[in-house]
Amino acid sequence: MPEPKNIEICVLRYHPEHDPEPAWRSYQVPCTDDMSVLQGLQHIKDEIDGTLGFRWSCRMAICGSCGMMVNGKPRLSCQTFLRDLQPGPVRIEALAHLPIERDLIVDVGEFVNKLEAIKPYLIPREPRTLAEGEYLQTPAQLERFEQYTSCINCMLCYAACPEYGLNRDFIGPGVIALLHRYNADSRDGGQAQRQPILNAEEGVWSCMAVGYCSEVCPKQVDPANAVNQNKAVSARDYFLRFLAPKGAAP
Amino acid sequence: MDVAEVDVAIVGAGGAGLRAAIAIAESDPSLSVALISKVYPMRSHTVAAEGGAAAVTQAHDTLEAHFHDTVAGGDWLCEQDVVEYFVGQAHQEMVQMEHWGCPWSRKPDGHANVRAFGGMKIERTWFAADKTGFHMLHTLFQTSIRYPSIRRFDEHFCVDLIVEAGRVQGLLAIEIASGGFRLIRARSVIIATGGAGRVFRENTNGGIVTGDGMALAYRHGVPLRDMEFVQYHPTCMPGTGLLFTEACRGEGGFLLNKDGYRYLQDYGLGPAEPTPRNKAMELGPRDRLSQAYWHEKRKGRTLSGPHGEVVHLDLRHLGEKRLRERLPQIYELAVQYLGVDPAAAPIPVLPAVHYTMGGISADGLTAAPLAGLYSAGECSSVGIHGANRLGSNSLTELLVFGRVAGMEAAAYARTVPHGAPTKIGALAEEARARALAILARPSGGERIATLRREMAQSMEDGCGIYRTAAAMQATCDKLAELQQRYRRVQIDDRSRVWNTEWLLAIELGFLLDVAQAIAHSALSRRESRGSHQRLDGFAERDDAHFLKHSLAFHDGDGPPRIAYGPVKITRSQPGTRAYGAAGEQADAERRAREDVHA
Amino acid sequence: MNLDGGVPRPFVRPMRGWWRRDPFFVRYMLRELTAVAVLAYAVVLAVGVVRLSQGEVAWNGWLAALRAPWSIVLHVLILAAMAVHAWSWFQIMPKTLPMIFVGGRRLAGATITRAGWLATALTSIALFALARWWQS
Amino acid sequence: MKRSNAPLFWLPFGAGGMLAALTGTMLVFITGIAVPLGWTLRAELMSYPHVLALAQHGWARGLLLAVIALFAWHAVHRIFHSLHDLGIHSGATAKLVCYGGAFALTVITAASLWSIAH
């Protein structure tokens, strides 16, 4: 084991059963070069203060549960290394803009409700039986939506988006990226069903193209692109509905 | 306590649990389903699977070949009728996933692509880049949203099953956000809680993989089957245990010792050829590769790193372009976590615990020997992995047997009424009191982390890649001691809202039970088979005495009682498990034998 | 519902002063602020048009005002803001476009941005040349 | 969900933004710096007869109106949303002032140009 040095980790603590509002607490954590912020927090929980609350599981940046603000930036704590934050102190806070349930744990329910609302499943363009085998899809067709399938639902983009912070009804970057993922899939024919969600004020029109969402996304989903390219689609739908009453965008 | 009433309750919303839920919802929308998970479904550990899912696909491949690979890979401890069903259903399930939108990687002609995988004779592993489990899990989760009959209980931690009148009638869960209890009454229950890798120190599993469901069933008298078979994955990241998928080797990666030598050729896996040949060298089965590492380490031919002895996984010859295209996540992991650019330098790796072959004993239709209880996924021992799982069989298992479990549990639910509310309520009260008692333990007791650390270290020492009676006995003794100390485990946090420490304490109880089942099953198996390898005079497979499933029964406060059950052999008589050139010869001989019989 | 646990009481942090919290947000606000300059310039031009319609004397008064030092300073500021606007406009441009494939390869965002900047440069040169040609 | 009328505002905003990005910098340089200072360009460029001719030329007149109207529209759209960003939720009033202002500017410019032409 490499020789550990100490680093100061300050955590914004909040416990709804006895704290009126969040407050900072500081911990000294022995830290080696290969330690992630998550491991630092685990050390606190295991050895110093078992009451610290945070979510984690995979520790390999794929389950999406360990998002938090590290020195003011939305990060996956399992993918952020203490060596890059030396000499400290490191300031850790629950993901910005989201309601804190406790310590570093935010409310995910609002996000999941939105995710459920956008029909995030394949609505087949042409139905097909299992016996007919798989739909054909060329690598080029796959490339048109693959990037948007990489979203791990970590909500870092929500913590990055001030428009979401100002109005939590905004569907937001991550969920719109997922919506677009299905719209852009060559097998899918559900765009018309999803269009009303994009067309709403809480859909693409709450976005001011701040663009920070894409900057912080750990999986290069580029949610800002998903949102903003759909403004043109929504605008077309706005005017074309007078021509084609069903309002079906191409 | 809040009470919900459903037809079928599913504990676990990973690949297996979600597949089961969808199967029920699709076949009979009038049945209500409760889907309970201690994390949001998309955080389940299926998300971490990288390599792919096996299903016979190519014209020159056969179900027969997949069957033989699986049975031989499992060192003949598989239920052969179940394997037969499994390989037959696999392809259809992959197509079903495709119809649900899974972004499988494609060939230029638009058909799904397949890749080579360890121990598989022919390329038959479907993959979605190197994030197969991630894509499968998200596809299943998102598809499940379409069905209104599936009622999710996200971030609900199941603490006990309710067994009354000889059958399962529901479960008790803690709503984590409030710390309140919820009784979910059900006519049948499916357990799909995943593996138990966290009983070991160095492992590839997420923090939530703590064997909960296994322990829940076990405590209610259901035996845990074949628990001694724990798979070590040969290529993991030192220190964290993070996995470098077998696909690295499927794509052509080499394993080198400190002299830059492809040492696997010294362990009956050769000849060493420049490109991967299925079932040889780096594409041999995981148990053999992990064992070879152990020998190299003993011979002093490994490299010393800050987190122990390592060998090198060399991907340099694949080139940056191919690596970024085919193994993007691996590329990222190596660069970020190790500071190694795999296009420029070999990656240090070592074996780590990866998969529990055993689990809740289940018949070929996923039913446990307790009425109304079913299991699917890694927590279940339906009988397809035997003594060693082949990579990419397990994701397929989630689908094939997730579906079966759903159909079976639904069928059973239609035949029985809900039990008497008062009796069930009383049982739930007792379970609730037991869970709350942990919160009320006096201070000054044992720390959770200490017990967990000692358990994991002891499991690694006694039940690692190679085992001896003395070391296993020491582990058994240690576990008995830890069980005693667990009664004095103490937690700092006595509140209710999001009390994760409370849940960790309960999980530790599950872990210790599962650890005991593993260690005692291992100690009792006096032979070497698959992933269970002994050095102390039992280095050979012993079909005369041990071509049997081990069954660990919970036995009060004492250690488990170990019994044995028969193995179903249909077409494939136990033979030598050989790989590389020797394997091809053995295969030819087997075919010749079978031709004579036919 | 009849849960017997603690009472969740999610805490929502205030947004006050959010735009100072991250340099990215400061840059965003700067970008939005360029709108004030664009508006100012539109007003300057509109006043010019009104004065033009009022005859030569009025127009010359407007020209004189443009020569005043404060006007020069104002226009230098507007010029800077316009440049920031052009720079940032094309920076977000790739976000607003669907994927573009050229010869089977996806066009990179940076390429789109650079193409935008180039377009501004070319338009500017053309405008200037037009002005030179027309002044005589 | 209710359909938003945002496209009505967003399209001219986008058009104005694009026009400003392409031409704004050079236009400001010409009319606000180069000509007034007589630096690189001569004052005659903006002499009364010169500009009058321009304003009476059909195409040029349209372009001039477009520049002023779209710049204004682009700007007020951003300003309106920035008010929201800063937490000033004056709602309908702000909206009226912003877009009303741009509309007024457009009408005044159009009227003046019309009177020049006739």
Ligand SMILES: Cc1cc2nc3c(=O)[nH]c(=O)nc-3n(C[C@H](O)[C@H](O)[C@H](O)COP(=O)(O)OP(=O)(O)OC[C@H]3O[C@@H](n4cnc5c(N)ncnc54)[C@H](O)[C@@H]3O)c2cc1C
């Ligand atoms: C890193 C890695 C890579 C892998 N790669 C491959 C591969 O390429 N191919 C392959 O075939 N296999 C692979 N595997 C194995 C395979 O991924 C797993 O066996 C499989 O995903 C397990 O799925 P599951 O549905 O059984 O469980 P999980 O996905 O682990 O889900 C368990 C569920 O149970 C819930 N749960 C657990 N306990 C409780 C409780 N007490 N109360 C409520 N809910 C609970 C959890 O919340 C979760 O929803 C890999 C495994 C790992 C670790």
Ligand code: SF4
């Ligand atoms: S888009 Fe990116 S940042 Fe947003 S939730 Fe998905 S992965 Fe996370």
Ligand code: F3S
């Ligand atoms: S940060 Fe927010 S405003 Fe739009 S571009 Fe991203 S969603």
Ligand code: FES
């Ligand atoms: S722990 Fe899973 S993303 Fe960090």
